[in-house]
Amino acid sequence: MTNSANSAISHGRGLVSRIGPLMSNPLTAAGVAIVLIMAIVAIFAPVIAPYDPLVIDIRGRLLPPSAAHWFGTDEVGRDVFSRVIYGSRLSLGVSFTVVLIAGVIGAMIGCFAGFEGGLIESVIMRIVDIMLSIPGLVMAMALSAALGPSLENALIALVVVLVPSYIRLARGQARSVKGNAYVDAARLSGLSRWHILRKHVAPNSVQPVIIQSSVDLGNVILVAAALSFLGLGAQPPEPEWGALVGTGRNYFLDHWWCVVFAGGAIVLTAIGFNLLGDGLRDFLDPRHSEGR
Amino acid sequence: MRHVRLVAERIIGLCLVLLGVSAITFAISHLIPTDVARMIAGDFASEEAVAAIREELGLNRPIWSQYLIYLRGLLSGDLGVSIQTGQPVLGDLLRHLPATVELAIMALLLAVIIGVPLGVIAAVYNGRWPDHVARIFSLIGISTPSFWLGLMLVFFFYGVLGWLPAGGRMAVEHFGFPPVTGFYLIDSIIVGNFSLFLDVSLHLALPSLSLAFLLMGGFVRLIRASMLETLREDYIRTVRAAGVGHWRIIVKHALPNALVPFVTALGLSLANLLTGAVVIEAIFMWPGMGSYILDAAAALDFPAIMGFTVIAAVIYVLANFAVDLVYLRLDPAQERRLS
Numbered sequence: 001m002t003n004s005a006n007s008a009i010s011h012g013r014g015l016v017s018r019i020g021p022l023m024s025n026p027l028t029a030a031g032v033a034i035v036l037i038m039a040i041v042a043i044f045a046p047v048i049a050p051y052d053p054l055v056i057d058i059r060g061r062l063l064p065p066s067a068a069h070w071f072g073t074d075e076v077g078r079d080v081f082s083r084v085i086y087g088s089r090l091s092l093g094v095s096f097t098v099v100l101i102a103g104v105i106g107a108m109i110g111c112f113a114g115f116e117g118g119l120i121e122s123v124i125m126r127i128v129d130i131m132l133s134i135p136g137l138v139m140a141m142a143l144s145a146a147l148g149p150s151l152e153n154a155l156i157a158l159v160v161v162l163v164p165s166y167i168r169l170a171r172g173q174a175r176s177v178k179g180n181a182y183v184d185a186a187r188l189s190g191l192s193r194w195h196i197l198r199k200h201v202a203p204n205s206v207q208p209v210i211i212q213s214s215v216d217l218g219n220v221i222l223v224a225a226a227l228s229f230l231g232l233g234a235q236p237p238e239p240e241w242g243a244l245v246g247t248g249r250n251y252f253l254d255h256w257w258c259v260v261f262a263g264g265a266i267v268l269t270a271i272g273f274n275l276l277g278d279g280l281r282d283f284l285d286p287r288h289s290e291g292r
Numbered sequence: 293m294r295h296v297r298l299v300a301e302r303i304i305g306l307c308l309v310l311l312g313v314s315a316i317t318f319a320i321s322h323l324i325p326t327d328v329a330r331m332i333a334g335d336f337a338s339e340e341a342v343a344a345i346r347e348e349l350g351l352n353r354p355i356w357s358q359y360l361i362y363l364r365g366l367l368s369g370d371l372g373v374s375i376q377t378g379q380p381v382l383g384d385l386l387r388h389l390p391a392t393v394e395l396a397i398m399a400l401l402l403a404v405i406i407g408v409p410l411g412v413i414a415a416v417y418n419g420r421w422p423d424h425v426a427r428i429f430s431l432i433g434i435s436t437p438s439f440w441l442g443l444m445l446v447f448f449f450y451g452v453l454g455w456l457p458a459g460g461r462m463a464v465e466h467f468g469f470p471p472v473t474g475f476y477l478i479d480s481i482i483v484g485n486f487s488l489f490l491d492v493s494l495h496l497a498l499p500s501l502s503l504a505f506l507l508m509g510g511f512v513r514l515i516r517a518s519m520l521e522t523l524r525e526d527y528i529r530t531v532r533a534a535g536v537g538h539w540r541i542i543v544k545h546a547l548p549n550a551l552v553p554f555v556t557a558l559g560l561s562l563a564n565l566l567t568g569a570v571v572i573e574a575i576f577m578w579p580g581m582g583s584y585i586l587d588a589a590a591a592l593d594f595p596a597i598m599g600f601t602v603i604a605a606v607i608y609v610l611a612n613f614a615v616d617l618v619y620l621r622l623d624p625a626q627e628r629r630l631s
Contacts, residue, residue, distance in 0.1 A: 129312075133313060135605070138601055142597050222435075229574075230574060253446075253447065263444070267432070270434075270436070
C-alpha cells in the first residue's frame with residue numbers, strides 16, 4: 001500500500017518539476033497560451049462583450065465590421081463580436097464537460113473491466129467493440145435526433161460516443177498494472193479487491209485516458225460545432241460557434257463576417273487544444289514523441 | 293492457407309458486432325419520445341387510424357418480439373420504410389449512395405496525393421523549414437471544421453473569383469441526362485459527353501477538396517512519423533552505404549515500409565469520410581446519403597436515420613475487415629495482432 005502511495009507521490013512531484021520542460025516546447029507553450037486566453041474570454045465574457053449577445057436591432061442588421069461592431073452584425077442586428085465572445089462559454093464548456101464526464105466514466109468502467117477480468121470483462125469489451133463500429137458522428141447524430149435536438153442532448157450523445165475508446169484504453173492499462181508485484185503484495189496482505197482496485201490499480205491506469213482526453217478536447221470542439229451547424233446541437237439564438245456558422249451560412253456570400261469570425265474562433269481554439277494535447281502526449285508518453 | 297481459421301474467426305466476430313449494432317439502433321429508435329404512429333398518421337388523423345398504424349408497425353407487441361421482427365427485416369435487407377419519402381429506406385440509401393461514394397473516392401484520392409508526399413517531405417527534412425510548413429499545414433488541417441472550410445472555399449472560388457460552382461453535381465443545362473451508374477464522372481464518359489464530364493469535375497472540385505482536407509492533416513502526421521521511424525532502420529543505412537541515391541532510397545526502400553501502418557489509417561479514415569460527407573453534402577447541396585440523412589434527421593424520420601446508422605456501421609466494419617486482410621498480406625508478422 002505504502003509502495004504505491006509513495007510511487008503516486010513521487011509521480012506527482014515529478015509532474016510538477018517537469019512542467020518546465022513541457023512549456024519549453026514553444027508549440028506547446030503556444031497551445032497553452034491559446035487555451036488560457038480562450039478560458040479567460042469565456043470567464044469574463046460579460047465584461048469583454050460590448051453588447052448583449054441576444055439583443056436584436058432590426059434597423060442595424062447585417063452591418064459590416066466597424067468601430068461600433070468589430071465583427072459586424074448578423075441577420076437580426078445582433079453584435080457578432082459579442083456573440084463570438086459568449087460562444088466561447090458554450091464551446092469550451094461543452095468540450096471540457098464532455099471529455100471530463102466521458103473520461104471519468106470510461107476510466108472507471110475500463111479499470112473495473114481490466115481488473116475483474118473473466119466474463120464481465122469480455123461482455124464489456126464486446127459492447128465496446130460494437131459501439132466503436134458505429135462512426136462517431138453518425139452515432140452522435142442518431143442519438144441527438146432521438147433525444148431531441150438541443151445542446152444538452154448533443155452533450156450526452158458526445159459522451160456516449162467517447163466513452164468506449166476510454167474504456168478500451170483504461171482496461172488495457174489496468175490489465176498490465178494488475179500483473180505488477182505491488183498488486184500481488186497488496187492482495188497477499190489481505191486487502192479487499194475493491195480497495196486494491198481503488199487505491200492501486202485505478203490511479204496507475206488512468207494515464208492513457210488523460211493523454212487521450214487532452215487530444216480529444218480539440219476533436220470534441222469540432223464535432224460539437226458540426227452537430228450544432230447541422231441543427232442537431234445548440235439551437236438558435238444560442239451563440240454556439242457551430243450554430244453561428246450554421247445561421248450565418250444563409251447570408252455569408254454577401255456578408256462574410258457572419259461566418260468568418262465564428263469559424264475562426266473554432267479553428268483557433270482547436271489549434272490550441274491540439275498543440276496542448278500533442279505536447280502533453282509527448283511529455284507524458286515519450287514513446288509517442290514525434291522525433292523532435 | 294493457415295490464415296483461414298483466423299479469417300473465419302474474424303467473420304464470426306464481425307457478425308456478432310453487427311448483431312450488436314442492430315440492437316443499439318433498435319434501442320435508440322425506442323428511446324424517442326415521439327409517437328411514431330401518430331407522426332405517420334399526421335396531426336389530424338383519428339385515434340382509430342393511429343391505432344391501425346400502430347398495429348401494422350407491430351408497436352403493440354412486446355419489445356423483444358419487435359426486435360426479432362426488426363432483425364428479421366434487417367437480414368432480408370429490409371431497413372423499414374422512410375416516413376418522409378414513403379419508400380423503403382434501403383432503396384433510398386442505395387439511390388443516394390453513388391453521389392456519396394464518388395465524392396468520397398475523389399476526396400480520398402486528393403488526400404493521398406497531397407498528404408503522402410507532404411508527410412514524406414516533412415520526414416526527410418525533419419526539423420527544417422519544409423517540415424515546419426508541412427506540420428503547420430497538418431495542424432490547421434486537423435483543427436479546421438470541414439463545414440467552415442467548405443463555406444470559405446465557396447466564398448473565394450464562387451463568390452469572389454467565380455471560378456467554380458457553389459453546389460450541386462452538375463449545371464442546370466445538363467439536368468435530365470439519364471444516369472447509367474449514378475457515378476456522373478463515369479456516366480459522362482460512357483455517353484461520351486465531354487462538356488458534361490468537365491462540368492461534373494468542376495462541381496466535384498470544392499466538395500472533394502473540403503472533404504480531403506479533413507483527412508490530409510492526419511495523413512501527413514502519420515506518414516511523417518512512420519517515415520521517420522523507417523529512415524532510422526538499419527537496412528536503410530545499409531542501402532545508403534551501398535551508394536544508392538538519396539531519393540531512390542526514400543521512394544524505393546523507405547516509403548513502401550512506411551506505408552504499411554497507413555493501410556490501417558485508410559480503413560479508419562473511412563469513418564471520417566462517411567461522417568465528413570454528411571457535413572460537406574449539407575454545404576454543397578450534394579444529393580448523396582448525407583443530404584438524405586440530414587433531411588431525415590430534421591423530419592425525425594427514424595427508420596431512415598437508423599437505416600443509415602446500420603449501413604454506416606456495416607460499411608465501416610467491412611472496410612476494416614478488408615484492411616486487416618490486406619495487412620495480413622503486407623506484414624504476416626502482424627498475425628498475432630489480429631488474432
